[in-house]
Amino acid sequence: MSHGHTHTPACSPDCNHSHHHGTKHIYIYSPSSAVRDKAAFRRGVARLKALGHEVEIDEAALSSHMRFAGDDATRLAAIERATASGANVALISRGGYGLTRIVGDLPFKKIAKAIERGTQFVGLSDFTALQMAVLAKTGAVTWGGPALGEDFGAEVPDDIMEACFDDLLVGHGEGSGWRLPVSDAKATPRKDGEAAPVFRLRGATLWGGNLNVICALVGTPYLPQVKGGILFLEDANEHPYRIERQLTQLLNAGIIGQQKAVLMGSFNRFKLVPGYDRGFKLQTVIDWMRTRTKTPVFTGLPFGHVPTKVLLPVGRKVDLMVEGRDALIYWG
Structure with a gap:
């Protein structure tokens, strides 16, 4: 997949490395909307396990309060547990809406410390609010990328998305x-x-x-x-x-x-x-x-x-x- 000779996106200029590099610890949590598509959630978890990863599911990942994955305090607690998980990746279950509501209450120091210790925070959509706030307040780097349900829980997960995610996990993302x-x-x-x-x-x-x-x-x-x-x-x-x-x-x-x-x-x-x-x-x-x-x-x-x-x-x-x-x- 050398740059300049492909019509599909490449994750890195050289995608030739193999995609089996040992188990990584992935923490799944829900900081935004409630998970409505439970089947996609389960498929996503099964897919990550099939890729050889250890998947830890936050205790409130499937909570529901109005349109949210639990009330504001519940979602903030889930984010704190993600920071304390020691996981290689903290991956959102889905986007939707909910982070702008609690953006001022985010545990910025704990998030930055977790990132420093090697936990990569990955997500998109509503997750942008956390990403922007963390960058503004701490300068820490997060990753725009997949969500569990929409991406890993697809009937057929996308190859390029999975290869790029793998690049991040093994530190090959360039x-x-x-x-x-x-x-x-x-x-x-x-x-x-x-x-x-x-x-x-x-x-x-x-x-x-x-x-x-x-x-x-x-x-x-x-x-x-x-x-x-x-x-x-x-x-x-x-x-x-x-x-x-x-x-x-x-x-x-x-x-x-x-x-x-x-x-x-x-x-x-x-x-x-x-x-x-x-x-x-x-x-x-x-x-x-x-x-x-x-x-x-x-x-x-x-x-x-x-x-x-x-x-x-x-x-x-x-x-x-x-x-x-x-x-x-x-x-x-």
Whole structure:
């Protein structure tokens, strides 16, 4: 899977190492919405065990209070148990909603200490709130990546997602490559004499996650003040006009203008209204955004509410290289 010769995302420039590197301890907990799909939860646990891992399930993982996986105190206690678990990975059961409610009460010191001791916190979607707050308050690195039910609990878990997760577990994760859509190649400025447009960034902080959640943190102490970074964004179930409205907020707040690049992951699971949108679609939003900022905007990042997702180190310094339609984020 060498970079530049593949149309599928690569977890690292060299994915040739074998994927059986001993048992890892994975702690499953539910900091957000209640688990409704118990079958997917069970399939996810079985899948991780089949991959050879020791899976520990938090005592409140299947709790339910209104739409939440237990009341606020229950979910905070679950996060504390995850920090004390000594696991290699603390993996969320699912996203949904619930972390912005308790973001100010998170045990920041304990989370940072756990990360220092080698527990990687992995998740996406609503988990963005914890990731942003931890980065803002402690500078600790977490991972944008899979959730138990949606990813490991799929009828057929995605190979690339599993390989990227394995790379993280064995410490081989060095980067992610992907192929940009044709529309991006046209948008990348080309210097005279270049065979293909080339864009290079070194040592920029990678941060971001769910667009809705990031917008909900603007103006609070829980959004990191990253300057000269690489902001990645994804969302699901949002109409393009709502995505545009939220991007407008980040533009007008000066956040996008302070970045060296913006990476757009997957924006999916929405319905356009025939006859009403009149050609207003997601690409319209991207094209418009590019007219509003000098910050380069790249799309097609394999991340979001999609089966094929790479793992991204949130808060880590990374290099970004784009050559023609080949993009590579590298932190090795």
